Amino acid sequence: MSESVKPSAAAPAVASKEVPPVLDVFLTFLIIGATSFGGAVVAYLRSSLVGKKKWLDDTHFLELMSISNTLPGLNATNMSILVGDRLRGTVGAAAALIGMCLPGFIFMTVAGIMYGENGDRPIVTAMLKGVAAAAVGLISATWFQIGKKSVKGFYDAFFILAAVLAVNHFKVSVPIVLIGVGALAIFTNRPGKQRQKEALSEWISSLR
Amino acid sequence: MDQLPAIARVFGYLSLLTVGGGMAAFPEMKSLVVDVHHWLSYPQLIHVYSVGQMAPGPNMMMVAAVGERVSGLSGAAIAALAFFVPTGLLTFGVGRIWNRLANWPWRTSIQLGLAPVAIGLAVAGTVTLGKGAITNWVTVGVALAVFIGTLRTKINPALLILCGAVVGAIALR
Numbered sequence: 001m002s003e004s005v006k007p008s009a010a011a012p013a014v015a016s017k018e019v020p021p022v023l024d025v026f027l028t029f030l031i032i033g034a035t036s037f038g039g040a041v042v043a044y045l046r047s048s049l050v051g052k053k054k055w056l057d058d059t060h061f062l063e064l065m066s067i068s069n070t071l072p073g074l075n076a077t078n079m080s081i082l083v084g085d086r087l088r089g090t091v092g093a094a095a096a097l098i099g100m101c102l103p104g105f106i107f108m109t110v111a112g113i114m115y116g117e118n119g120d121r122p123i124v125t126a127m128l129k130g131v132a133a134a135a136v137g138l139i140s141a142t143w144f145q146i147g148k149k150s151v152k153g154f155y156d157a158f159f160i161l162a163a164v165l166a167v168n169h170f171k172v173s174v175p176i177v178l179i180g181v182g183a184l185a186i187f188t189n190r191p192g193k194q195r196q197k198e199a200l201s202e203w204i205s206s207l208r
Numbered sequence: 209m210d211q212l213p214a215i216a217r218v219f220g221y222l223s224l225l226t227v228g229g230g231m232a233a234f235p236e237m238k239s240l241v242v243d244v245h246h247w248l249s250y251p252q253l254i255h256v257y258s259v260g261q262m263a264p265g266p267n268m269m270m271v272a273a274v275g276e277r278v279s280g281l282s283g284a285a286i287a288a289l290a291f292f293v294p295t296g297l298l299t300f301g302v303g304r305i306w307n308r309l310a311n312w313p314w315r316t317s318i319q320l321g322l323a324p325v326a327i328g329l330a331v332a333g334t335v336t337l338g339k340g341a342i343t344n345w346v347t348v349g350v351a352l353a354v355f356i357g358t359l360r361t362k363i364n365p366a367l368l369i370l371c372g373a374v375v376g377a378i379a380l381r
Contacts (some may be wrong), residue, residue: 016225033266071229072225078296081299081300115252133347133348134351135258137353137354143334150364161323163327182321203320
Protein backbone atom coordinates (compact mmCIF):
# COMPACT_ATOMS: atom_id res chain seq x y z
CA MET A 1 0.00 0.00 0.00
CA SER A 2 2.60 2.52 1.06
CA GLU A 3 4.72 1.53 -1.94
CA SER A 4 2.01 2.80 -4.27
CA VAL A 5 1.77 6.25 -2.68
CA LYS A 6 2.97 9.01 -4.99
CA PRO A 7 6.00 10.91 -3.78
CA SER A 8 4.80 14.09 -2.08
CA ALA A 9 5.07 15.86 1.26
CA ALA A 10 4.26 12.91 3.52
CA ALA A 11 5.01 10.00 1.16
CA PRO A 12 8.19 7.94 0.84
CA ALA A 13 10.00 8.86 3.94
CA VAL A 14 13.10 6.82 3.33
CA ALA A 15 15.88 9.29 2.83
CA SER A 16 18.42 6.56 2.14
CA LYS A 17 17.56 4.31 -0.75
CA GLU A 18 17.32 0.91 0.91
CA VAL A 19 14.23 -0.14 2.87
CA PRO A 20 15.12 -1.11 6.48
CA PRO A 21 14.25 -4.66 7.62
CA VAL A 22 11.19 -4.94 9.89
CA LEU A 23 13.42 -6.27 12.68
CA ASP A 24 15.52 -3.12 12.46
CA VAL A 25 12.36 -0.98 12.71
CA PHE A 26 11.19 -2.98 15.74
CA LEU A 27 14.55 -2.83 17.53
CA THR A 28 14.99 0.90 16.87
CA PHE A 29 11.59 1.68 18.41
CA LEU A 30 12.18 -0.81 21.22
CA ILE A 31 15.36 1.07 22.16
CA ILE A 32 13.56 4.44 22.03
CA GLY A 33 10.69 2.93 24.04
CA ALA A 34 13.12 1.70 26.69
CA THR A 35 15.32 4.79 27.00
CA SER A 36 13.06 7.83 26.57
CA PHE A 37 11.70 9.32 29.78
CA GLY A 38 9.37 11.97 31.06
CA GLY A 39 7.37 12.64 27.93
CA ALA A 40 10.52 13.65 26.06
CA VAL A 41 9.92 10.90 23.53
CA VAL A 42 9.72 13.37 20.65
CA ALA A 43 13.31 14.52 21.16
CA TYR A 44 14.52 10.91 21.27
CA LEU A 45 12.54 10.04 18.14
CA ARG A 46 14.00 12.94 16.25
CA SER A 47 17.61 12.25 17.16
CA SER A 48 17.25 8.58 16.34
CA LEU A 49 15.07 8.63 13.21
CA VAL A 50 16.36 11.85 11.63
CA GLY A 51 19.85 11.94 13.13
CA LYS A 52 21.23 8.43 13.52
CA LYS A 53 19.13 6.28 11.20
CA LYS A 54 18.40 8.93 8.57
CA TRP A 55 15.08 7.28 7.83
CA LEU A 56 13.36 10.69 7.65
CA ASP A 57 14.46 14.23 6.97
CA ASP A 58 13.59 17.00 9.39
CA THR A 59 10.77 18.52 7.29
CA HIS A 60 9.17 15.14 6.97
CA PHE A 61 9.52 14.46 10.69
CA LEU A 62 7.71 17.73 11.46
CA GLU A 63 4.97 16.97 8.95
CA LEU A 64 4.34 13.64 10.74
CA MET A 65 4.50 15.39 14.13
CA SER A 66 1.77 17.77 12.99
CA ILE A 67 -0.47 14.79 12.12
CA SER A 68 0.33 13.19 15.50
CA ASN A 69 -0.58 16.34 17.36
CA THR A 70 -3.90 16.85 15.63
CA LEU A 71 -5.20 13.32 16.21
CA PRO A 72 -6.09 11.68 19.51
CA GLY A 73 -3.41 9.34 20.82
CA LEU A 74 0.01 10.08 22.28
CA ASN A 75 2.79 11.54 20.16
CA ALA A 76 5.01 8.59 21.03
CA THR A 77 2.61 5.97 19.68
CA ASN A 78 1.19 8.04 16.81
CA MET A 79 4.69 8.77 15.55
CA SER A 80 5.64 5.09 15.81
CA ILE A 81 2.67 4.15 13.65
CA LEU A 82 3.18 6.89 11.05
CA VAL A 83 6.92 6.29 10.71
CA GLY A 84 6.58 2.48 10.80
CA ASP A 85 3.92 2.62 8.08
CA ARG A 86 6.06 4.81 5.85
CA LEU A 87 9.10 2.57 6.30
CA ARG A 88 7.51 -0.88 6.03
CA GLY A 89 3.74 -0.54 5.60
CA THR A 90 1.26 -2.18 7.98
CA VAL A 91 3.80 -4.65 9.42
CA GLY A 92 6.23 -1.81 10.04
CA ALA A 93 3.57 0.23 11.84
CA ALA A 94 2.72 -2.71 14.10
CA ALA A 95 6.40 -3.48 14.77
CA ALA A 96 7.16 0.14 15.66
CA LEU A 97 4.11 0.46 17.93
CA ILE A 98 4.85 -2.77 19.81
CA GLY A 99 8.53 -1.87 20.16
CA MET A 100 7.64 1.58 21.52
CA CYS A 101 5.10 0.22 24.04
CA LEU A 102 6.65 -3.01 25.31
CA PRO A 103 9.26 -1.68 27.78
CA GLY A 104 6.86 0.79 29.40
CA PHE A 105 4.13 -1.85 29.57
CA ILE A 106 6.39 -4.25 31.46
CA PHE A 107 7.60 -1.43 33.73
CA MET A 108 4.08 -0.26 34.62
CA THR A 109 2.65 -3.76 35.07
CA VAL A 110 5.44 -4.57 37.53
CA ALA A 111 4.89 -1.17 39.17
CA GLY A 112 1.19 -2.02 39.58
CA ILE A 113 2.02 -5.34 41.25
CA MET A 114 4.58 -3.75 43.57
CA TYR A 115 2.17 -0.93 44.40
CA GLY A 116 -0.46 -3.50 45.34
CA GLU A 117 1.97 -5.17 47.73
CA ASN A 118 3.61 -2.09 49.25
CA GLY A 119 1.39 0.90 48.52
CA ASP A 120 0.02 1.04 52.06
CA ARG A 121 3.38 1.29 53.80
CA PRO A 122 3.88 4.81 55.21
CA ILE A 123 7.37 5.22 53.73
CA VAL A 124 6.06 4.26 50.25
CA THR A 125 3.11 6.64 50.53
CA ALA A 126 5.49 9.43 51.57
CA MET A 127 7.78 8.76 48.61
CA LEU A 128 4.82 8.69 46.22
CA LYS A 129 3.62 12.06 47.51
CA GLY A 130 7.04 13.44 46.57
CA VAL A 131 6.87 11.71 43.20
CA ALA A 132 3.42 13.19 42.51
CA ALA A 133 4.57 16.73 43.35
CA ALA A 134 7.62 16.26 41.12
CA ALA A 135 5.40 14.97 38.30
CA VAL A 136 3.27 18.13 38.50
CA GLY A 137 6.45 20.21 38.13
CA LEU A 138 7.67 18.13 35.20
CA ILE A 139 4.38 18.17 33.32
CA SER A 140 3.94 21.90 33.88
CA ALA A 141 7.43 22.53 32.53
CA THR A 142 6.73 20.45 29.42
CA TRP A 143 3.55 22.40 28.65
CA PHE A 144 5.15 25.71 29.52
CA GLN A 145 7.79 25.05 26.86
CA ILE A 146 5.25 23.96 24.26
CA GLY A 147 2.98 26.90 25.05
CA LYS A 148 5.81 29.42 24.87
CA LYS A 149 6.77 28.24 21.40
CA SER A 150 3.35 27.79 19.86
CA VAL A 151 1.02 30.38 21.38
CA LYS A 152 0.77 33.24 18.93
CA GLY A 153 -1.75 35.99 19.41
CA PHE A 154 -5.04 36.58 21.13
CA TYR A 155 -7.09 33.66 19.83
CA ASP A 156 -4.60 30.99 20.92
CA ALA A 157 -4.51 32.43 24.44
CA PHE A 158 -8.29 32.73 24.47
CA PHE A 159 -8.88 29.10 23.51
CA ILE A 160 -6.35 27.81 26.04
CA LEU A 161 -8.04 29.84 28.77
CA ALA A 162 -11.51 28.76 27.63
CA ALA A 163 -10.54 25.07 27.83
CA VAL A 164 -8.91 25.44 31.26
CA LEU A 165 -11.81 27.39 32.78
CA ALA A 166 -14.44 25.10 31.29
CA VAL A 167 -12.81 21.97 32.75
CA ASN A 168 -11.47 23.24 36.07
CA HIS A 169 -13.89 26.00 37.02
CA PHE A 170 -17.19 25.18 35.34
CA LYS A 171 -16.67 21.40 35.60
CA VAL A 172 -17.63 20.77 31.98
CA SER A 173 -16.54 17.29 30.95
CA VAL A 174 -13.51 17.00 28.67
CA PRO A 175 -15.29 15.53 25.60
CA ILE A 176 -17.78 18.40 25.58
CA VAL A 177 -14.99 20.97 25.89
CA LEU A 178 -13.04 19.21 23.16
CA ILE A 179 -16.01 19.29 20.79
CA GLY A 180 -17.38 22.72 21.81
CA VAL A 181 -14.21 24.78 22.16
CA GLY A 182 -12.59 22.69 19.40
CA ALA A 183 -15.36 23.50 16.92
CA LEU A 184 -15.23 27.19 17.82
CA ALA A 185 -11.45 27.24 17.43
CA ILE A 186 -11.60 25.41 14.08
CA PHE A 187 -14.27 27.85 12.89
CA THR A 188 -12.12 30.80 13.93
CA ASN A 189 -9.38 29.37 11.72
CA ARG A 190 -11.80 28.60 8.89
CA PRO A 191 -10.59 28.45 5.30
CA GLY A 192 -10.25 31.76 3.53
CA LYS A 193 -8.45 33.48 6.39
CA GLN A 194 -5.47 35.32 4.95
CA ARG A 195 -2.53 34.19 6.99
CA GLN A 196 -3.59 30.57 7.24
CA LYS A 197 -0.65 29.06 5.36
CA GLU A 198 2.02 31.03 7.22
CA ALA A 199 0.32 30.34 10.53
CA LEU A 200 0.39 26.62 9.82
CA SER A 201 4.04 26.52 8.87
CA GLU A 202 4.88 28.58 11.98
CA TRP A 203 2.98 26.11 14.15
CA ILE A 204 4.58 23.09 12.50
CA SER A 205 8.08 24.45 13.00
CA SER A 206 7.27 25.01 16.69
CA LEU A 207 6.74 21.27 17.15
CA ARG A 208 10.43 20.53 16.96
CA MET B 209 -12.43 -11.19 35.24
CA ASP B 210 -15.91 -9.63 35.13
CA GLN B 211 -14.27 -6.19 35.12
CA LEU B 212 -12.46 -6.70 31.82
CA PRO B 213 -15.23 -5.32 29.55
CA ALA B 214 -15.48 -2.23 31.77
CA ILE B 215 -11.70 -1.77 31.63
CA ALA B 216 -11.81 -1.99 27.82
CA ARG B 217 -14.69 0.52 27.64
CA VAL B 218 -13.17 3.05 30.03
CA PHE B 219 -9.68 3.10 28.53
CA GLY B 220 -10.91 2.90 24.96
CA TYR B 221 -13.06 5.96 25.64
CA LEU B 222 -10.31 7.84 27.47
CA SER B 223 -7.88 7.29 24.60
CA LEU B 224 -10.16 9.30 22.29
CA LEU B 225 -9.71 12.35 24.53
CA THR B 226 -5.92 12.42 24.33
CA VAL B 227 -5.69 15.11 21.65
CA GLY B 228 -2.22 16.57 21.91
CA GLY B 229 -1.20 14.29 24.80
CA GLY B 230 -2.30 12.09 27.65
CA MET B 231 -2.79 14.84 30.22
CA ALA B 232 -6.03 15.94 28.52
CA ALA B 233 -7.70 12.71 29.61
CA PHE B 234 -6.77 13.01 33.29
CA PRO B 235 -9.90 14.80 34.61
CA GLU B 236 -12.16 12.27 32.89
CA MET B 237 -9.94 9.40 34.07
CA LYS B 238 -10.32 10.62 37.64
CA SER B 239 -14.10 10.65 37.38
CA LEU B 240 -14.34 7.20 35.78
CA VAL B 241 -11.63 5.30 37.67
CA VAL B 242 -12.29 6.88 41.07
CA ASP B 243 -15.90 8.11 41.21
CA VAL B 244 -17.77 5.78 38.84
CA HIS B 245 -15.97 2.43 39.08
CA HIS B 246 -14.16 2.81 42.44
CA TRP B 247 -11.16 0.93 41.08
CA LEU B 248 -8.71 3.19 42.95
CA SER B 249 -8.96 5.97 45.51
CA TYR B 250 -8.01 9.43 44.27
CA PRO B 251 -4.63 9.43 46.08
CA GLN B 252 -3.93 5.98 44.60
CA LEU B 253 -4.69 7.23 41.09
CA ILE B 254 -2.37 10.19 41.60
CA HIS B 255 0.38 7.84 42.82
CA VAL B 256 0.03 5.52 39.85
CA TYR B 257 -0.16 8.42 37.40
CA SER B 258 2.96 9.99 38.85
CA VAL B 259 4.95 6.76 38.82
CA GLY B 260 3.92 6.56 35.16
CA GLN B 261 5.98 9.68 34.50
CA MET B 262 9.08 7.66 35.42
CA ALA B 263 8.25 4.84 33.02
CA PRO B 264 10.10 4.72 29.72
CA GLY B 265 8.22 5.26 26.46
CA PRO B 266 4.66 6.61 26.15
CA ASN B 267 3.89 8.48 29.38
CA MET B 268 0.34 7.09 29.64
CA MET B 269 1.39 3.46 30.02
CA MET B 270 0.21 3.91 33.61
CA VAL B 271 -3.14 2.64 32.30
CA ALA B 272 -1.53 -0.83 32.49
CA ALA B 273 -0.93 -0.36 36.23
CA VAL B 274 -4.57 0.64 36.77
CA GLY B 275 -5.68 -2.44 34.79
CA GLU B 276 -3.31 -4.60 36.82
CA ARG B 277 -4.75 -3.31 40.10
CA VAL B 278 -8.30 -4.07 38.94
CA SER B 279 -7.84 -7.40 37.24
CA GLY B 280 -4.24 -8.64 37.32
CA LEU B 281 -2.18 -9.33 34.21
CA SER B 282 -5.17 -9.65 31.90
CA GLY B 283 -6.44 -6.31 33.21
CA ALA B 284 -3.07 -4.71 32.43
CA ALA B 285 -3.08 -6.11 28.89
CA ILE B 286 -6.70 -5.13 28.19
CA ALA B 287 -6.17 -1.59 29.52
CA ALA B 288 -3.09 -1.07 27.34
CA LEU B 289 -4.72 -2.55 24.23
CA ALA B 290 -7.91 -0.53 24.71
CA PHE B 291 -5.91 2.64 25.24
CA PHE B 292 -3.44 2.30 22.36
CA VAL B 293 -5.10 0.26 19.59
CA PRO B 294 -8.25 2.28 18.65
CA THR B 295 -6.42 5.62 18.36
CA GLY B 296 -3.59 3.74 16.68
CA LEU B 297 -5.93 2.51 13.96
CA LEU B 298 -7.31 6.03 13.52
CA THR B 299 -3.81 7.46 13.15
CA PHE B 300 -2.89 4.69 10.74
CA GLY B 301 -5.94 5.41 8.57
CA VAL B 302 -5.62 9.21 8.61
CA GLY B 303 -1.86 8.90 7.98
CA ARG B 304 -2.65 6.98 4.79
CA ILE B 305 -5.11 9.53 3.42
CA TRP B 306 -3.27 12.60 4.75
CA ASN B 307 -1.74 13.58 1.41
CA ARG B 308 -5.06 13.33 -0.33
CA LEU B 309 -6.44 15.82 2.21
CA ALA B 310 -3.72 18.34 1.27
CA ASN B 311 -6.10 20.38 -0.85
CA TRP B 312 -8.96 20.18 1.64
CA PRO B 313 -8.88 23.69 3.15
CA TRP B 314 -10.32 22.58 6.50
CA ARG B 315 -7.29 20.39 7.13
CA THR B 316 -5.28 23.51 7.97
CA SER B 317 -8.20 24.92 10.00
CA ILE B 318 -8.43 21.78 12.10
CA GLN B 319 -4.69 21.74 12.77
CA LEU B 320 -4.55 25.42 13.70
CA GLY B 321 -7.74 25.30 15.75
CA LEU B 322 -6.98 22.19 17.79
CA ALA B 323 -3.41 23.22 18.71
CA PRO B 324 -4.38 25.73 21.46
CA VAL B 325 -7.34 23.60 22.62
CA ALA B 326 -4.96 20.67 23.13
CA ILE B 327 -2.68 22.88 25.24
CA GLY B 328 -5.69 24.12 27.23
CA LEU B 329 -6.88 20.59 27.96
CA ALA B 330 -3.38 19.57 29.04
CA VAL B 331 -3.16 22.54 31.39
CA ALA B 332 -6.61 21.68 32.76
CA GLY B 333 -5.46 18.10 33.39
CA THR B 334 -2.31 19.38 35.12
CA VAL B 335 -4.43 21.65 37.35
CA THR B 336 -6.63 18.68 38.30
CA LEU B 337 -3.55 16.61 39.11
CA GLY B 338 -1.96 19.51 40.96
CA LYS B 339 -5.00 20.03 43.19
CA GLY B 340 -4.61 16.45 44.39
CA ALA B 341 -0.82 16.36 44.59
CA ILE B 342 0.11 19.81 45.92
CA THR B 343 -1.08 19.67 49.50
CA ASN B 344 1.50 21.57 51.56
CA TRP B 345 4.66 23.70 51.32
CA VAL B 346 6.97 20.74 50.83
CA THR B 347 5.04 19.61 47.76
CA VAL B 348 4.99 23.20 46.45
CA GLY B 349 8.78 23.28 46.83
CA VAL B 350 9.29 19.93 45.10
CA ALA B 351 7.05 20.87 42.16
CA LEU B 352 8.76 24.26 41.75
CA ALA B 353 12.24 22.75 41.96
CA VAL B 354 11.42 20.16 39.30
CA PHE B 355 9.75 22.81 37.12
CA ILE B 356 12.86 24.97 37.19
CA GLY B 357 15.20 21.97 36.93
CA THR B 358 13.42 20.78 33.80
CA LEU B 359 13.49 24.18 32.11
CA ARG B 360 17.02 25.18 33.09
CA THR B 361 19.02 21.95 33.02
CA LYS B 362 19.36 18.84 30.90
CA ILE B 363 18.97 16.42 33.83
CA ASN B 364 17.02 13.28 32.93
CA PRO B 365 13.44 13.99 34.09
CA ALA B 366 13.14 10.50 35.58
CA LEU B 367 16.03 11.41 37.94
CA LEU B 368 14.29 14.63 39.00
CA ILE B 369 11.22 12.60 39.88
CA LEU B 370 13.35 10.16 41.89
CA CYS B 371 14.70 13.15 43.83
CA GLY B 372 11.06 13.98 44.56
CA ALA B 373 10.68 10.49 46.02
CA VAL B 374 13.70 11.02 48.29
CA VAL B 375 12.40 14.38 49.52
CA GLY B 376 9.01 12.77 50.09
CA ALA B 377 10.50 9.92 52.13
CA ILE B 378 12.31 12.43 54.35
CA ALA B 379 9.79 15.27 54.64
CA LEU B 380 6.31 13.93 53.88
CA ARG B 381 5.86 11.14 56.39
